[in-house]
Amino acid sequence: MMPLHHLRAGVIGTGFIGPVHIEALKRLGVQVTAICGSTKRAKATADQWGIPEVYGDYDYEAMFGSPNIDVVHITSPNRVHVAQSLAALKAGKHVVCEKPLGMNTRETAKLVKAAAKSDRVFAVNYMCRFFPAVLQMRALVQRGELGKIMHVQGHFFQDWLMKDTDYNWRLLASEGGKLRAVGDIGTHWIDAVSFVLGTRAESVFAALETFHKTRKRPKGEVQTFAKVDPAKMVPFEVDTEDFASVLLKYGTADHGYASGVHANCAVSQVAAGWKCSLYMGIYGTEGSVQWDFQQPNEIIVGRRDQPNQILQRNTAGFSDDIANFTDNPGGHPEGFPDSHKMHSRAVYEHIASGKKTPLLFATAEDGHHEVELCEAILKSSTTRKWVSI
Template sequence: MSNEAAGGGVRAGFIGGGFMTEVHSRAVRAARGVPYGVASSNPASSADAAARLGIARSYASPDELIADPDIDVVHICTPNTTHAGYAFAAIAAGKHVVCEKPLATSAADADRLVAAVAVAGITATVPFVYRFHPMVREARAKVAAGELGTLLTIDGSYLQDWLLLSEDDNWRVDSVLGGPSRAFADIGSHLCDLVEFVTGDRITRLTSTTRTFFSSRATSTDITTEDAVAIVVETRGGAIGTLLVSQVAPGRKNRLAIEIAGTAESIAFDQEQPESLWLGRREGSQLIMRDGACLSPDAARLSVLPPGHPLGYQDAFTAFVQDSYAAVAGETPDGLPRFEDGARAARLTEAVLESAAEGRWVELEENTND
């Protein structure tokens, strides 16, 4: 019997030993789970990760970790092209799964993972964690209540500068490790997820342009993955929008921002200023600050600190893990991003690449998961 089933804290195993594993392990601790073990690319790196992260057990290989009956949930925090393989193995072993995005580097593999989860009857989630900022939930509640009126336009961007210079380099630029898309799959997927989550609407048609400004970097050559992408979208409900994604925007560290305009009001959220929402009106625009006593129930639930005590990215990640583990225990938390949402992002990624390659609009086919 697993520790979770016996009534103890959920025991988490981590595959990977880098930055995202650090973020996941902190969130697991804050969510009252147990960081039980870690496996990296070889026994030595696994032992190093365990020591750095304060995790008692290291495994010789990811396969050994997945096979351990004491682990309840496998957190996959490895290079993109390995995600699907580890997720399939964890599902086959009956483990619950938290898999970093992209869930898979092809929509076909992502859809197969969704099907495998349904057969196995396990909980499988993808950390689209920006959903867990309280003011994102407040924006969603206002849209759902009809306060914006009929949605007209969407303006969104996700801008970073960590790959601004030609000497900046990372495994993600290599399509062998990162997959065919970089900027969109890495951060544009977050932007599209946030747009669709807040609006409750789906992107049904898009056209895109991509740019790779550096074909060579410090140790990488023949780079084909994009540094930036510009997208025009249409939604099922009739709104139109523009989305800009860049990893070469000077001074922008992690600026995920959306503005949605309706016939009555506009609403705007900026992840670098997550404690507030801007409401735009023809007369009397307003800045709303986070205060759980004045928010919608779902936003208030996530507002775990008093007003004036800022909540940030790690807090959002903790809330995501808490809701994932609540789902493991049989609850149905609202807004939890599951493998279906990861598959949705994979389909959007392929549509963006197809449009950019062929210079045309691409229709997003209806999918039962959508």
């Protein structure tokens, strides 16, 4: 396989997650050759990280013309993901696009077609798949160690949008899509559960709630997690949900240990005290397994007639086949930045090997499926009926 440092990346977006991508790539030895964003922030980011090519004024087309980029990372707001992804594929680049893949299935369907026609690799950054704990949960399920999976329960809770003065572009349907909490974080949960089970959600029943029907916003735009003086804010009507309660029914997995699994998930961005808690518990006929994003280095395996076990990353309880996705010894914690690094490792090794490594990351089809689920969840909440995908 070609060494990863032969591959060169261009990153669009300089906000919260763009630099997380840059750091992950640098830790892998991938060259970051170009950055695109607002003129001021692109220049500042290039200066900070030593990135040679700078494309200001959000001029991504100019960046795609560079011969020094193999892979484009799209870390801009959701509204521009599809246009930027289509243009990157057209320019012959491999693409890593942030989630959610797009604003609606009309546009994401176009991307599925374009990615299928192209010989490039297209990945959607559902990087929760690459926590070693999640890979281990998947291995436990797919080897039948929990028996037949019956049900899954969990949540994705945050509190950074709890107050009516907390503002981000995600609150506006025109910027982030009609579903906010579900699109932004709920799809991470649904994708991670699909990955662990080895099958997708096929039908949903949901209730959505917007607790803050009016919020206050600053006059200009602000970066994610930035603090703004409430005295300098103006009121606006909120057209996206703060909370969702979702029931899902999953399909049949090829390995035979998951079929028609029931799942229930609560999603909230107004849950005081929870900063970023993606929790899932998987319950089978022989045992269960639980994990929380905020305690990412361990999983709890539950048994009815034997003692429960806490399995720690990179110790005896974790299997050898996931060793490529953890670099530090047990007891030396890995977390959120490492999950981005491991996601990029999976994508770049797939590219460097000529697509010979297992396809573990989310594809354009997986990203499209999550947007389909968002639309089904909205429809179910409006009609108060189960909706099939």
